Amino acid sequence: MAADVDIFASEGSVRGPLLGSLALHVAVFLLALFGYLIPFGHRESWGGTTGGGGAISATLVDTIPLPAPPVETQNVLANESKGLTQSPPKETPKEEPKAIPIPAREAKRKGPNEERKKPPPKEVAKVEPNKIPFGEGGPVSGPYGTFSAGGAKGGLSFTGGTGDFGSRFGWYVDAVRRKVSQNWLEYEVDPSIVTAHRVYITFDITRSGQPVNIQIEQSSGVPSLDISALRALQRIDTFGPLPQEYSGNYVSVEFWFDYKR
Amino acid sequence: MTRTIFTMPWMKRFTAFSLFFLSAVTLLSAQAWIRTGTGLGVEKIRLAVPDFKLITNDTGTQNLAMTFNTTLADDLQNAGIFDMVSRSFFPLQVPGAPQEVDLSAWGNPPPNAGMLVFGNLAVQQGYLNVQGWLYDTKNPQLPQVLGKQYREQATDENARLIAHRFADEIIFRLGGGVPGIAESKIYFVSNRSGAKEIWQMDYDGANQKQLTHLGSIALSPRISPDGSRVAFCGLTKGGWQILMYSLDLGRLVSFPHFAGDNYSPAWSSDGQNIAFSSSRSGHPEIYAVNSFGAGLHALTQGKGPDVSPVWNPKTNAEIAFVSGRTKLPQIYTMASDGTNLVRVTDQGYAVSPAWSPNGQFLAFAWIRHYGPGAPGASDIYVMDVASKQWVQLTHDAGRNDFPSWSPDNRHIVFQSNRTGKEEIWTMLADGSQQRQLTTKGENSQPNWSFK
Numbered sequence: 001m002a003a004d005v006d007i008f009a010s011e012g013s014v015r016g017p018l019l020g021s022l023a024l025h026v027a028v029f030l031l032a033l034f035g036y037l038i039p040f041g042h043r044e045s046w047g048g049t050t051g052g053g054g055a056i057s058a059t060l061v062d063t064i065p066l067p068a069p070p071v072e073t074q075n076v077l078a079n080e081s082k083g084l085t086q087s088p089p090k091e092t093p094k095e096e097p098k099a100i101p102i103p104a105r106e107a108k109r110k111g112p113n114e115e116r117k118k119p120p121p122k123e124v125a126k127v128e129p130n131k132i133p134f135g136e137g138g139p140v141s142g143p144y145g146t147f148s149a150g151g152a153k154g155g156l157s158f159t160g161g162t163g164d165f166g167s168r169f170g171w172y173v174d175a176v177r178r179k180v181s182q183n184w185l186e187y188e189v190d191p192s193i194v195t196a197h198r199v200y201i202t203f204d205i206t207r208s209g210q211p212v213n214i215q216i217e218q219s220s221g222v223p224s225l226d227i228s229a230l231r232a233l234q235r236i237d238t239f240g241p242l243p244q245e246y247s248g249n250y251v252s253v254e255f256w257f258d259y260k261r
Numbered sequence: 262m263t264r265t266i267f268t269m270p271w272m273k274r275f276t277a278f279s280l281f282f283l284s285a286v287t288l289l290s291a292q293a294w295i296r297t298g299t300g301l302g303v304e305k306i307r308l309a310v311p312d313f314k315l316i317t318n319d320t321g322t323q324n325l326a327m328t329f330n331t332t333l334a335d336d337l338q339n340a341g342i343f344d345m346v347s348r349s350f351f352p353l354q355v356p357g358a359p360q361e362v363d364l365s366a367w368g369n370p371p372p373n374a375g376m377l378v379f380g381n382l383a384v385q386q387g388y389l390n391v392q393g394w395l396y397d398t399k400n401p402q403l404p405q406v407l408g409k410q411y412r413e414q415a416t417d418e419n420a421r422l423i424a425h426r427f428a429d430e431i432i433f434r435l436g437g438g439v440p441g442i443a444e445s446k447i448y449f450v451s452n453r454s455g456a457k458e459i460w461q462m463d464y465d466g467a468n469q470k471q472l473t474h475l476g477s478i479a480l481s482p483r484i485s486p487d488g489s490r491v492a493f494c495g496l497t498k499g500g501w502q503i504l505m506y507s508l509d510l511g512r513l514v515s516f517p518h519f520a521g522d523n524y525s526p527a528w529s530s531d532g533q534n535i536a537f538s539s540s541r542s543g544h545p546e547i548y549a550v551n552s553f554g555a556g557l558h559a560l561t562q563g564k565g566p567d568v569s570p571v572w573n574p575k576t577n578a579e580i581a582f583v584s585g586r587t588k589l590p591q592i593y594t595m596a597s598d599g600t601n602l603v604r605v606t607d608q609g610y611a612v613s614p615a616w617s618p619n620g621q622f623l624a625f626a627w628i629r630h631y632g633p634g635a636p637g638a639s640d641i642y643v644m645d646v647a648s649k650q651w652v653q654l655t656h657d658a659g660r661n662d663f664p665s666w667s668p669d670n671r672h673i674v675f676q677s678n679r680t681g682k683e684e685i686w687t688m689l690a691d692g693s694q695q696r697q698l699t700t701k702g703e704n705s706q707p708n709w710s711f712k
Binding site: 164165166167168170171173174175176177178179180181184185187198209235237238239240241243245246248251252253254255256257258 | 297
C-alpha cells in the first residue's frame with residue numbers, strides 16, 4: 001500500500017474537540033426531546049379535567065347593574081375661570097445700560113463693553129399673552145436639529161438626533177431638505193399605492209457638496225417608492241459646498257421619504 | 262504552527278474582538294449626522310434685506326448706494342427662492358456691522374425673517390468699499406453664514422456689479438449650490454437701430470447694447486457655452502448663412518458658408534458642436550458641424566422641413582427639433598446621431614423647443630388648438646420629457662414664443678406681443694413673476710447665456 005499523504009494535517013489530535021462536539025450534540029438532542037419536563041414557571045394545562053381552564057361560572061340574578069349615564073362636565077370655555085393652559089410668564093424688562101445717570105463720555109466708553117457682556121438672546125419666539133402675533137408668518141422657530149424620525153428600526157430611536165451639525169448649520173440642512181424634496185418625482189411611484197411606510201436613504205455629502213454612497217437603509221416595502229427615492233438623490237449634482245466652519249470631511253445624512261397620494 | 266485569530270486562546274480572542282468593536286464604534290460616533298426628511302415643510306426662506314449703512318455721506322455715495330441697494334434687493338427678489346420681508350416691517354435701527362445686529366428684533370414678529378442681509382458702504386479715494394454679511398437669525402450662537410468684502414472703482418456700473426456678485430453668493434449658499442444668475446446675459450434681436458441686429462443685455466434688462474452692425478437682417482442669436490462667441494443667422498449676399506460674432510474681438514469672425522439657406526444654430530453645452538437647419542438638399546434638414554464649422558453631416562432626412570434644433574445640455578446625447586413631416590409643426594427628439602426619433606407633442610402647432618439645463622424639461626411655444634375657428638393663442642408650455650406631462654405657463658396674453666431657460670433652471674425668458682408689439686419678457690419657470698425687460702423698438706428671439 002502506497003504511503004498516503006495525510007491531507008487533513010492538523011496541529012494536534014482532533015479527539016478532544018470531536019468529543020466536545022459530540023457531547024454538545026447529545027445535550028441539544030436531549031433538550032429537544034425532554035425539555036418540556038424542565039419547570040419554567042407557570043404552566044398552562046390544556047383542557048384538563050381539574051377545574052381551571054379559565055371558564056367563567058354563571059349564576060342567576062334578578063337585576064343587572066347597568067352603566068350610569070355620563071355625568072355632564074363643566075364646559076371649561078364657558079365660565080369665567082382661567083383656562084387649563086398657562087401663558088408664559090411676563091419677562092421682566094431689561095435694564096437699559098443708558099438709563100444709569102453717568103456722564104456722557106463714560107457712557108460711550110462703557111457702551112461696547114456692556115453689549116459684549118450681555119448674554120446672547122434666547123432663540124425661542126416669545127408670544128406675549130393677550131396679543132395677537134402680528135406681522136407676516138415666519139419660519140419654524142427653534143433649533144433646526146430637532147427632527148424626530150419616529151420610525152421603529154430595530155429598537156434604536158432617533159428623536160432629535162442631528163447632533164451638532166444641525167444646530168450650527170440649520171440653513172444647510174434646510175437647503176438639503178429643499179433640494180431633495182424638489183428632485184423627488186412622486187409620479188415615479190406605482191399609481192396603485194395610496195400610502196406607504198417611510199423609506200430611509202443614507203448618503204454622505206462630501207466637502208464639495210456631492211452626495212455619495214447613496215443606499216437604502218430601510219425599505220418601505222414598495223420597490224417603486226424605494227427606486228424613486230434613490231433616483232431623487234442621483235439627480236442631484238451638488239448641495240453646495242459644506243460650510244467652511246465645519247471641520248469634518250463629510251457629513252452623513254439619513255433622509256426619509258413619506259409618500260401619500 | 263501559524264498563529265491565527267482562531268488559534269489564539271479564547272480569552273485573548275475575546276479581548277481582541279471587543280477592542281476592535283469598541284474602536285469601530287467610537288470612530289463611527291465621531292462623524293456628524295443629519296437626520297431629516299420630506300414633508301417637514303419646504304417653504305421659501307424669509308429673507309430681510311435692509312439698505313446697507315452709509316459710512317461716508319455725500320451725494321456721490323448716496324447715488325451709488327441707491328443703485329447698490331435696489332440692484333441687490335431686485336436680484337434677491339428675482340431669484341425665486343426667497344420670500345422677501347416687506348420693508349414696512351423692518352425695525353427702525355438698521356445694522357451696518359455685526360456688533361450692531363439685534364437678531365431677536367429681526368427673527369421675531371413682525372419681520373419674522375429667517376435670514377438677514379446687512380452691511381455697509383463707503384467711498385474712499387475714488388474706490389467703493391462694500392462689506393456685507395448674511396446672518397441666520399435663528400442661530401444666535403453662530404449666526405454668520407457669509408461675510409464678504411468688495412472694493413471696486415466708484416462707478417454706477419461697479420455698484421451694480423458688486424450687488425450682483427453679493428446676491429449670487431447669497432443665492433449660491435442658500436439655494437443648494439446652484440449659482441445665481443445675476444451676472445448672466447441675454448442675447449436678443451432688436452430693430453431699434455433701423456435693421457434687425459443682435460443685442461445683449463443683463464438678465465434684468467439693464468445695459469442693453471448693440472453687438473452686430475450687419476445692416477441687413479440678423480436672427481436667432483445663440484451664445485457659446487464659454488461666452489466668447491455668438492452664433493446667429495444673417496442674410497448675406499450668399500443667402501441666409503450661419504455667422505459668428507466674437508465678443509472678445511468685437512467683430513464677426515470667419516465661419517464656413519454652406520449651400521442653401523441656413524438657420525437657427527444651436528451650441529452643444531460642451532462647446533464642441535453646432536447643429537443648425539439647412540436647405541442645401543432642397544428642403545430644410547438638421548445638420549451638425551464642429552465648433553469651427555468642419556465635419557458637416559446630416560442628422561435628419563426624408564420628407565418634411567426639420568428646423569430649430571436644440572441639444573440636451575445635460576447629456577449632449579439628444580437633440581429636440583421641430584418637424585413639419587405631419588403637416589403642422591410638432592416637436593420631436595432624437596439621439597445626437599439622428600437615430601431613435603420620438604414625437605413629443607401630439608396636436609396643434611408646436612415650435613421653438615428649449616431644453617432646461619438639468620435635461621429634464623422642454624419649454625416650447627404651442628398653439629394647442631390650431632386651425633380655422635380655433636382660439637389659436639400661442640403660449641409657453643413646459644413639458645417633463647420623461648413623463649410627457651406638461652404645464653401651461655402663459656395664459657390669455659397675446660402671442661408668446663421663443664422661450665429660453667436660465668442657467669439656474671428657475672427662469673424662462675421669452676418674447677410676447679401682449680403690449681401691442683414684440684418685447685422680451687422674463688418669468689419664473691412656474692409662470693409667476695412675469696416682467697417686461699425691453700421697451701424700445703421691437704425685440705424678439707431671446708437667448709439666455711450658459712453661465
